[in-house]
Amino acid sequence: MVLVAGTGMTAFNRRKDGSGFRDWAGAAFHESLESAQLCRDDIDALVVASESDFFSMQLNPASVLADDFGLTGVACQRVEGGGASGQLAVHAGAMMVLSGAARHVAVVGFEPSASYLSGAAVSELYGYSFDAWTDGMTGISATALYALSAKVFMARSNANQEDFAAISVQNRANACDNPTAHLPLEITLEEVVDSPMVFDPYRRLDCSPLSDGAAAIILTQPEDAPASRRGAARIAGIGAASDRVRLGDRGDPGFFAGKQAAARRAYAMAGIEKPETQIGLAEVYDAYSGAQLQAIEALGLSRDYLTEHRSGGFSPSGRLPVNQSGGLMGQGAPVGATGIAQVIACARQIEGTYHDGLQLKKLPRYAVADTHGGVATSCAVTVLVGAGN
Template identity: 35%
Template sequence: MSDVAIVAAGATRFDERIPRRAEELVAEALLEAFDGVKGLSLNEIDTLVTSYFIDARQVAEEWIIQDYIGHIPRAAFRVENGGGSGASAFYTAYSLIKGGLSDVVLVAGWEKMSLYRTLMANELIARGLDVDFDFDVGAIYTACYAMMAVRRMHVYGEREEDFARIAVKNRNNALKNPKGQWKRRITVEDVLESRLIAYPLKVLDCSLISDGAAVLILSSVERAKEITDDPVIVEGIGIGTDTMRLGDRAEITNFPACRVAARRAYRMAGIDDPVRDLDCAEIYDSFDTVELQTYEDLGFVKKGKGVEFIEETEIGGRLPVNMSGGLEGMGHPIGASPIAEIAEIFWQLRGESCNQVDGAERGLVHSHGGAGTAVVVSVLGR
């Protein structure tokens, strides 16, 4: 079985509203990806694997995308796994190449959140909860994560100020990202004074609502040598899952599915000590509290000690996290977000990031669907 490499990546800017159709956004991201390769044409891409989350307006949108970019009659399909759809599409592309079914695969993700008012967007996203149980009593994801945060405050003594430090880090990182949505420097006080959504989460604790697209091109390592002089290798990848309903879980302070995914990815990549063995990471910060919880589940620190690690995730720290700005700063077009996370680590390892970590040779990507219901962890290396 062949090893798998990422040979190219591309992304549009992410923004609150981009007045173009999804297929135009994907085409823009694809053109950027092709600018970074040699000896590859669209006709040589065996398979298109796509990711978008909200299909209230248009189903089978992958057919429109494929037709628009001129990829017919080759294989194309959609992978849907909540907020982790893009990472699951990446996992699928990896598996196709690893299993010998494809040699070169395009992964494309997008979302046009501006098509829906904020309340409607939240309702559509909340359909990723159990519609026969949670949804009918008015549950939305902000409320679910707020309950987790309150529990951590009770068990571990965490404070709203601790969560806010992560929001500040990520949003301020995005100021150097020309593709990022957030454009204003903030402080902890700004976060604490922002509008309350569901205690203790306020507006600035939450990710952004965005339009945008991102793509990756993967190939076998053998084929990668013909496409680029600087491939990035997929060293490890894992998926873990948990119950959909929080009330069915043994714990809600952390994400057991993340621990499962991380163990699988670390085993493949030969990682024993992630803080020592990794140079940077992108974590799916749908809320700043998720990033804090995930430090622990990825094994960066012990459970309940996440606050102690926040300073180390700054650029210049032991393990910088969310150099792109994350979902809070870069933006969060759901189907594209995990693919953009992977693209950021790809660019970091090639020395091409707008917020470069010096000497980065190995990076981690964490993506997350539901309330930690499906988690994908990937390790990339040179």
């Protein structure tokens, strides 16, 4: 197994202080290095996650950050998979460690999604995250594509708009105890369903924000970590899979089949046979409120996800807390950093060092982090486990 020896992240928000992504990435990297109790010279590989050069105005960002971090000479690469970029970078780093290609790998994700370009420009660029030649050239937005997927899901599952709104309320409430969160809000169901329509069924408060920020982790074999960090959380399983890129080519455009395949691979590697009972925490990709329910379904986290959702089973006090961090909707979504931040939340929860007010009293044995790019087209799932397991 691969040890998450160190973690670091900046606040996720819209920067108004004139700082840039190289500042945020550096801060996250140095925090993770300090947390791992390692030196810069110990790092022999850097994996960088960033979704789009259009956002950062920087091609080949891995070499730039290696230079910024004082890591000249290390192997460096950039990983990109849309919204899944962060976790795919974690997977690349884990494989480097497992293969013996590197002893200590820094995985750093960033995205200046909020302050560099206008929201309209970012939305237009996101429209090309899908099949740009067909879907993208209709002028459709990410929200509209997710909305179409959600409508198919709602018709099949009987989930309704209030089910979705309850997720928005819960994730924003969770974010209130997360000092790194972009949108900590105490809102009501009514405020969500009365917020301005973006594309039905999604209203403004059903959508995750565009955020700036960075996150970093240090991966190593347990025996290569300082003795004081050998009890940290481990990556027990990684899995990735893709789905048909166009919704219209899928058997069920409302079902995240790629996510299901990715999860099954991660569970198999981790030795998890019954995720619905063995997983104690889930950080899932709630780009939109309904996508959280679609994710819970595809990840196999509940035998009856709708009933369990309505009865509070995925709340902080429920059977399986989901998006305790606030998720993308509450914590925020600087794309390249998002998946890494999910892994950080899971690792710190397992270690018992998460934020006051959000730390689970019963430490989860297993936690799952889930991201995707497109409408669950490029999917990446990571299973973390405590040291004693």
